[in-house]
Amino acid sequence: MTCPVNGPRAISEFAYGGEIRPMPDPTTCSDDAWADYVFNRNGSPGVKREWWCHTPSNTWFVAERDTARDVIVRTYLYAGDS
Amino acid sequence: MPWRLLRFALSNKHPEPRMFTRHDTLKPAYDVVIIGGGGHGLAAAYYLARDHGITNVCVLEKGYLGGGNTGRNTTIIRSNYLTPEGVKFYDESVRLWQDLSTDFDLNLFYSNRGHFTLAHTDAALRTSRWRAEVNKHFGIESEVVGPEAVKKAAPMIDLSCGGHAPILGALYHAPGAVARHDAVAWGYGRGADLRGVEIHQRTEVLGIDVVGGKVTGVRTNRGNIATGKVLCAVAGSTPRVLDMVGIRSPIYVHPLQAMVSEPVKPWLDPILVSGSLHVYISQSARGELVMGASLDPYEVQSTRSTFDFPEGLSAHMLDMFPFLSNVKVMRQWAGMADMTPDFAPIMGRTPVEGFYLDGGWGTWGFKATPVCGKTMSYTVANDRNHDLITGFTLDRFRNFELTGEKGAASVGH
Amino acid sequence: MSAIAFENVSRTPRAGVKGPGAAAWIAALDLPVPRAPNSWLPLPGGLIARLGLTEFLVEGSEAAKLAAPLSPGVYPVLRQDTALVLHGARLNELLLETCSVDFRALNLSTRPVVLTSMAGVGVTVIPGEGGGMPCCRIWCDSTYGEWFVETLTGVAGELEQPGHPCNQGVTA
Ligand SMILES: Cc1cc2nc3c(=O)[nH]c(=O)nc-3n(C[C@H](O)[C@H](O)[C@H](O)COP(=O)(O)OP(=O)(O)OC[C@H]3O[C@@H](n4cnc5c(N)ncnc54)[C@H](O)[C@@H]3O)c2cc1C
Numbered sequence: 122m123t124c125p126v127n128g129p130r131a132i133s134e135f136a137y138g139g140e141i142r143p144m145p146d147p148t149t150c151s152d153d154a155w156a157d158y159v160f161n162r163n164g165s166p167g168v169k170r171e172w173w174c175h176t177p178s179n180t181w182f183v184a185e186r187d188t189a190r191d192v193i194v195r196t197y198l199y200a201g202d203s
Numbered sequence: 204m205p206w207r208l209l210r211f212a213l214s215n216k217h218p219e220p221r222m223f224t225r226h227d228t229l230k231p232a233y234d235v236v237i238i239g240g241g242g243h244g245l246a247a248a249y250y251l252a253r254d255h256g257i258t259n260v261c262v263l264e265k266g267y268l269g270g271g272n273t274g275r276n277t278t279i280i281r282s283n284y285l286t287p288e289g290v291k292f293y294d295e296s297v298r299l300w301q302d303l304s305t306d307f308d309l310n311l312f313y314s315n316r317g318h319f320t321l322a323h324t325d326a327a328l329r330t331s332r333w334r335a336e337v338n339k340h341f342g343i344e345s346e347v348v349g350p351e352a353v354k355k356a357a358p359m360i361d362l363s364c365g366g367h368a369p370i371l372g373a374l375y376h377a378p379g380a381v382a383r384h385d386a387v388a389w390g391y392g393r394g395a396d397l398r399g400v401e402i403h404q405r406t407e408v409l410g411i412d413v414v415g416g417k418v419t420g421v422r423t424n425r426g427n428i429a430t431g432k433v434l435c436a437v438a439g440s441t442p443r444v445l446d447m448v449g450i451r452s453p454i455y456v457h458p459l460q461a462m463v464s465e466p467v468k469p470w471l472d473p474i475l476v477s478g479s480l481h482v483y484i485s486q487s488a489r490g491e492l493v494m495g496a497s498l499d500p501y502e503v504q505s506t507r508s509t510f511d512f513p514e515g516l517s518a519h520m521l522d523m524f525p526f527l528s529n530v531k532v533m534r535q536w537a538g539m540a541d542m543t544p545d546f547a548p549i550m551g552r553t554p555v556e557g558f559y560l561d562g563g564w565g566t567w568g569f570k571a572t573p574v575c576g577k578t579m580s581y582t583v584a585n586d587r588n589h590d591l592i593t594g595f596t597l598d599r600f601r602n603f604e605l606t607g608e609k610g611a612a613s614v615g616h
Numbered sequence: 617m618s619a620i621a622f623e624n625v626s627r628t629p630r631a632g633v634k635g636p637g638a639a640a641w642i643a644a645l646d647l648p649v650p651r652a653p654n655s656w657l658p659l660p661g662g663l664i665a666r667l668g669l670t671e672f673l674v675e676g677s678e679a680a681k682l683a684a685p686l687s688p689g690v691y692p693v694l695r696q697d698t699a700l701v702l703h704g705a706r707l708n709e710l711l712l713e714t715c716s717v718d719f720r721a722l723n724l725s726t727r728p729v730v731l732t733s734m735a736g737v738g739v740t741v742i743p744g745e746g747g748g749m750p751c752c753r754i755w756c757d758s759t760y761g762e763w764f765v766e767t768l769t770g771v772a773g774e775l776e777q778p779g780h781p782c783n784q785g786v787t788a
Binding site for chain 1: 441442443445446451452453454455456500501502503504505507511541544600601602603
Binding site: 126130133175177180 | 730
């Protein structure tokens with residue numbers, strides 16, 4: 122895995138933060154929509170955008186990864202992080 | 204050599220009935236289609252035929268029987284869970300296990316060993332006491348024991364675990380057992396086959412037809428089938444099959460890995476699990492040490508193995524049993540564990556009429572194979588959830604009513 | 617003489633900040649700001665290191681300057697590190713054995729800072745040279761400190777044994 126700041130490192134230096142999922146507005150959305158956000162996951166294989174963290178430096182970034190083959194397509198910092 | 208074997212040498216044809224009947228084609232329609240030829244699917248087929256008289260049934264397996272998690276697990280059977288729903292359910296399963304060998308006329312190598320969950324911290328010891336109380340309340344043998352009892356049952360153990368994580372006590376569960384996994388799949392498969400159920404291997408379900416909210420058929424790589432009832436028992440493939448009927452679920456798939464050592468003389472009778480060191484170990488009838496750890500830390504939908512796994516697992520195993528340092532690891536492998544947020548399964552009817560789910564079994568579903576077959580066959584036959592599974596339905600998430608088995612199942616076993 | 621000398625410098629004063637406003641805030645304190653992420657600059661009696669994009673560590677007497685009032689977008693980082701200085705002919709072998717980064721491939725003139733894991737513990741490392749021998753500073757979370765020092769000294773001890781593969785040719 123390549124950290125956008127620290128470069129290529131062993132996978133054991135990274136922590137997985139789950140798929141990037143947009144949060145609905147909790148004050149306006151229905152209970153069902155909220156429960157869907159809280160619990161349901163996209164559990165099928167595919168190329169997913171995920172949060173990862175390089176733990177020695179606590180650098181959070183985005184990895185696009187094919188979860189069927191466990192292959193990292195690319196990594197980059199989340200837009201908005203300086 | 205037994206004389207019986209001579210017949211195989213002398214006869215041109217196979218002189219005895221095969222384990223399973225071969226079916227060259229699929230029928231156009233079945234009363235029930237079961238997706239997944241693992242222990243769960245085959246057990247459901249068996250009890251549908253035996254207890255409910257429903258035999259126009261087919262089991263569709265994309266690979267070979269028991270090639271999924273059924274043939275990849277570390278076969279620990281126990282019932283000392285944390286929630287009342289869990290305890291009642293698994294206890295029924297342990298009871299069913301005990302006379303399955305006779306039921307099938309096939310040796311399952313069901314071997315009662317006793318099961319220790321080691322506690323290395325005060326917090327773990329407190330959880331053990333709580334689990335013991337819940338268990339005893341339901342009449343299950345479960346008690347907290349001190350380090351001396353652990354030492355007595357497994358004299359080779361280093362109670363200080365290399366000085367890093369001294370063992371303070373353990374939750375002891377006398378009925379804890381192991382069994383031979385493929386024999387379970389074969390036993391249920393043969394029992395179902397003898398009663399008329401068709402088992403089709405190398406048959407992959409590619410789509411499910413739903414009309415007006417009801418199941419009408421199944422599409423496979425060997426043709427289409429009409430049916431009003433589908434049971435999905437596909438473990439790590441559950442999210443893919445749920446996509447076919449448009450049901451969303453909390454299931455996420457992480458690999459769970461395991462490994463065995465070369466065979467060594469019998470020295471370990473009980474099953475030992477350490478939540479703090481994230482490892483568990485038992486010794487098989489062949490002398491191999493069967494070892495596992497916790498889930499891989501990220502999502503993957505394939506059965507790949509990693510180098511990190513034997514390295515990390517061995518380090519912790521040596522904390523417990525330093526004398527194993529010269530024993531070789533023979534094989535390692537992985538299965539796809541279908542995990543849920545509350546570490547309880549998802550079972551029963553679903554929003555799609557005629558589509559029944561038996562999934563979310565993650566790292567703990569082998570022990571539940573018999574009771575899943577029993578309760579799911581009842582649920583499919585009567586289109587009504589069996590009483591033992593009402594705590595496990597999919598709508599518990601929508602209603603924010605989780606079951607909370609987490610404390611009891613956080614290490615894979 | 618031992619092939620690798622260990623010095624525990626945990627009690628040297630140090631302080632840290634992070635956040636999008638951290639670089640400007642540091643500059644306003646009249647401290648030099650390392651431009652590249654993961655690089656460092658010397659200070660009188662210490663150093664300043666840029667850890668990743670927006671985090672800074674100041675060690676030595678100048679660390680006291682970070683007690684100034686924080687401005688928006690600057691957050692304090694509690695530094696309770698175990699800090700070590702390692703020095704000796706065999707240091708590279710010790711690093712190779714405990715960590716997957718090849719420190720010899722780094723260009724020391726760019727003043728690199730490496731954030732990685734060593735013997736399974738997250739560490740910050742500044743490699744250097746002194747008296748013709750490699751040396752380095754290592755910081756790690758102090759909750760791992762005792763175990764970390766024990767593990768590194770253990771590995772360093774093995775390196776010195778005559779039978780060790782690293783010593784073949786050297787002892788002859
Ligand atoms: C390493 C490991 C250790 C474990 N240890 C234990 C333990 O000690 N104790 C315990 O109780 N549990 C344990 N488990 C969990 C247990 O193995 C599973 O929960 C259980 O075996 C699930 O059985 P199953 O029949 O539902 O699934 P499986 O045996 O996986 O069967 C599902 C079948 O469905 C098939 N399939 C999938 N998709 C399709 C399709 N589209 N069409 C047709 N067929 C399809 C697959 O090929 C597979 O054969 C462990 C699991 C692993 C991976």
